[in-house]
Amino acid sequence: MSAKSAAKPTPLLAHPLLWTGTWFAAWVGARAVLESTTVPVWARVAAALAPVPLATMALLTTIRGAREMDELERRIQLEALAIAFILALLLIMTLGLMELAITLNRDDWSYRHVWAMLPMFYFGGVVWARKRYS
Amino acid sequence: MKNRLKVLRAERDWSQADLADRLAVSRQTINSIETGKYDPSLPLALRIGKLFDQPVEVIFTLDGE
Numbered sequence: 301m302s303a304k305s306a307a308k309p310t311p312l313l314a315h316p317l318l319w320t321g322t323w324f325a326a327w328v329g330a331r332a333v334l335e336s337t338t339v340p341v342w343a344r345v346a347a348a349l350a351p352v353p354l355a356t357m358a359l360l361t362t363i364r365g366a367r368e369m370d371e372l373e374r375r376i377q378l379e380a381l382a383i384a385f386i387l388a389l390l391l392i393m394t395l396g397l398m399e400l401a402i403t404l405n406r407d408d409w410s411y412r413h414v415w416a417m418l419p420m421f422y423f424g425g426v427v428w429a430r431k432r433y434s
Numbered sequence: 435m436k437n438r439l440k441v442l443r444a445e446r447d448w449s450q451a452d453l454a455d456r457l458a459v460s461r462q463t464i465n466s467i468e469t470g471k472y473d474p475s476l477p478l479a480l481r482i483g484k485l486f487d488q489p490v491e492v493i494f495t496l497d498g499e
Contacts, residue, residue: 370458
């Protein structure tokens, strides 16, 4: 957290966690709608696209938050993202190779499930980088 | 890179939080600079020099100097 943000609390609607949370809730809702077979096609498409505006708000508030960070916090976030990016590449490339080597169960290893590991890589990177500078 | 930040701060009886407020950075940034885990950017080093009214090269020195 930056000194600026400590002195002036971020308004709730400008907080990235709020929008990330509602984005996730919209994704869960979309999954529930799309798993129903009785929903018309237009509603299925609307449900699939419902998380997009919330993700856009999460992106905009995250960029704004990054601009308000102090220089060490920016360094920590950069290192966390670098770690998460490399680990995400490794995961996807390894899954691609494993798919060629053996038959993977799509219920366990499809993109519907694997994406959830990406935020974990990022938060793991944040913990590692924060520890390095503390 | 070595620095005299902790000494200068102690001379003024400032806490890390006090110094962080004066420089508009986080307390963690001050702690990381003092412990030598993080080298500040040039603008922050200049702000530190201005705050303590000393040249940057007096506060920050390269290892081996």
